[in-house]
Amino acid sequence: MTAPLRAMVLWFPDWPLRAALGGPPPHPPTALVHANTVIACTASAREHGVRAGQRRRVAQGHISSLRVLPHDVARDERAFLPVLQLIEKHAPGVALLRPGLAAVRARGISRYHGGEAEAADALIGILAEAGFPEVRVGIADGPFTAELAARGPTPRTVVPPGLAKEFLAPLPVRVLRDEQLTGLLIRLGVRTLGDFAGLDEIEVRDRFGERGARLHALAAGADSRPVVPRPPDPELVRSVEFEPALAGADQVAFAVRQTVDAVMLALADASVVCTEVRIDLVDDNGAVFSRPWLHPTCFDAADLVDRVRWQLEALGAESAKAPVDEARAFGGIVLVRIVPVAVDDAAHHQPGLFGSGTDERLHHAISRVQTMLGHEGVVTAALSGGRWLADRQVLTPWGERSTAPRDPARPWPGSLPDPLPAEVFRPPRPIGVLAPDGGTLLVDDRGALSAAPSRIDGDEVQAWAGPWPIHERRWDANGGKRGHRLQIVDGHDRAWLVFCTGDRWWAEGRYR
Template sequence: MTATDQPVRCCVLWFPEWPVTAWALAEGGYADEPVAVVEANLVVSCSAAAHAEGVHSGQRRREAQACCPALRVAPADIDRDYRMFAPLVDLLEQVSPGVQVIRPGLVALRMRGPARYYGGEQPAAAVLLAAMTQAGMAGVRAGIADGMFTAEQAAYDSEPIRIVPPGAAAAFLSSLSVNRLGDAELAELLPRLGVHRLGDFAALDAGLIRDRFGERGARLHALARGRDPSAVRPRTPPVDLARQIDFSPPLELIDQIAFAVRATAEEFIAGLNDRQLVCTELRVGLSSEEGEHSERVWLHPAAFDSAAVVDRVRWQAQAAAGSQLGSGVVRVRLEPAAVDAVSHHAPGLFGTGPDERVHHVVSRVQAMLGADGVVTAVIGGGRRLVERQVLVSWGDRAMPPSPSDRPWPGHLPAPLPATVFDDPRVVAVVDAGGAGVGVDERGVLSAPPAVLVDAGRRRPIIAWAGPWTMDERGWDPVRHRRAHRFQVVDDSQTAWLLLCDDEGQWQAEGRYD
């Protein structure tokens, strides 16, 4: 290996169990209580308190809860991990520029510059850890070695700062398990071949490794030998588009908060305009005097302006008062969750006409009535027509609780009735002799339907079809529902959609106008 091929001295900082820490920062929880972050029913991170009870990464959720009945389970959220980690990366770059984020909770940087500036590798690493300690991140560990891979393994050591001397990477790695390579196939195969340590793997012939495992195996073999060809690639710091305002003393009244945040909202929109951007999804964060936190992402049918931002802050403060926030607000943070080029939202040559006027009027009404004062209808999933009518607030993402793209066996296919009754109308269906028509357990009619009685009016039936049985939640005796659908046409050529339950009670679900 020539001098130019020598791995660069790197420093890797490791934040142990970062997903748990990120959850605590985002949700206002405590990382010192038994907490486990779970993804795909497996534990991906756990707090020290949970680990002391026998919980560990890779464990099934049910097994973890059996080990620790008081375990608090939080879902994994990679966006949350990155979002909570970004301020710490910004702080590290103030101490030493050129930071590469390997993943949330793990960063790398070249060590040559910081070591010269702070008088050595040990003092430089101590300054980095001190900056993190001041930010409230205790327990961060640093590893310094030739190459990123060796430095990362050194950071996993129990010491706060572990320095592997130049040229000693292979000796340091030799005693580590082959699991450290992060390759599931090799981690399973090599121990069966009697290769348990990285030193054993490094001693194998490089040509044979390449022939057996290809370029991937050759790269991992080089890592085991302490020859890491990868270099630190510093990130390009993103432009800070977020704005924040702090209140002292805390503000208790909703109108006070809305008035105080107005100038910050205008500055927020101006910062986006300077970069030819508009905000289509806005994240609003409210923090209270007692450390409580409320966060929500708001959507807009077009793009936010300063007035719309102030409205969202007001609505969120109203919704959070007394539930999420029990004390005065001390901080409001505005952050664009999604942006778009301003050119995509510029009016056309002849304007947007009616759409623009409708949007203006609806937004004004919503500003007066609140977030839920103006709603739009979307089609959801379900078997009954009433269940498929879902109302969402104007501007919110249409996410029905029951998606319409599910199979829904027994649902009514198109075309659907033009009129759907919010409360199904009670009707009666009788046969030619005037007796009520019913359906037995096997779905057989007691007699052909002859007359539909609606609000006392008798409507002769000239055509009918059915029944189509809907049998829902048969496993649940409390919520079990069974009904039979019919389509009938009366003598005025009006078509009806009817439901008949097992007791012979009839309802009109809709009408084909």
């Protein structure tokens, strides 16, 4: 068998959680779940007994505040791509083992830095400076031993050449990640890699076949797998410079069309489509204005031109609203750079034999309306957490990723239970709620009504319920936001949700 080559493996612990939560650890107790089974969990969750492989209900039984998120393999890969690119700048020939785990040949980088330990320390420093302080590096004979070394107790572990078998010997056979084989070995009394490596190679092959022989070689430190570098990323970034600078959004959008076509051709040559793009605008003062843009399916040339125009219009509107003494230095545009951030296989976006049906027509119609009305002309609604109806509704422009600023699953004391009003007034509109004597209905500090409600908005009250107090931010110096809610049915069988602040009444929503 070919002698193992020296390999350097970089391991980013809990990478799926890093990709899902963003930022380095520590993270709050969180678990990623697939098929109702925990795939990964944070260190803070493990402290309470949560483990990968547990059923969801068992994990939540260990800690009631455990946050549960779905596991997304594609998200892990997208988030790890910039890390691979960073590693490749300092250690060419990086190979992706899986998201959160990469390998490089140790020979070249160790010669450059004067030794394997020095090379590992250099990479750890570079990655820590880039925001990845949790990285661990292992160097050994072959990727298998190097990966186990990276999972050691120290940030950097170097197994000297020829000592892989001794390093692996005390480790349990479960590190081979073959449940069927390792379960049988444990029942036979073979519990460590040293015990497994001590078995006769021919007998192992006869009993367990080629798969067993391969794992037997790994246990003996004879990992002959080469580190195959990943193919280089296609060059998809395109930019255009203007001399003199262009000031109008329509001027820049027209001038950038040829550059957009070049981006689309580069994507087509790589057989991919763009689902997220970053547009960089550089003005004649040297300021850079960057913004990422998402698309519900994939960008075409017209979509990219629209995003350039919308970004310029937003910058112009922001500069116009700023006070004179705080106005941003926004001059004419001298450079536009289009950077595809997330791409997908073009085959996943090909229409079917008879077209894509309703979804395709709907997307085309909505995108057309958005082109005419602007970026925020078409929005989608998402549910957020909050006590007031306006806080629970988040409107996101079509194509953007909807993110709720407040978790709707958390408890919100004082919030309205289902069913919620079908119509929400943003902002709440003033409304008259009168007592039988014709005066304004009042609520005292104890939450008691001055009288039964008689009329609302000039109409007779048929039924009512409440009041229910709501008080946010009690610690606020200005008193926070407080009020008392009522549900009222008027003479036309319309149900209103109203609230009182001081001596004024406001309509928060209306049931239909």
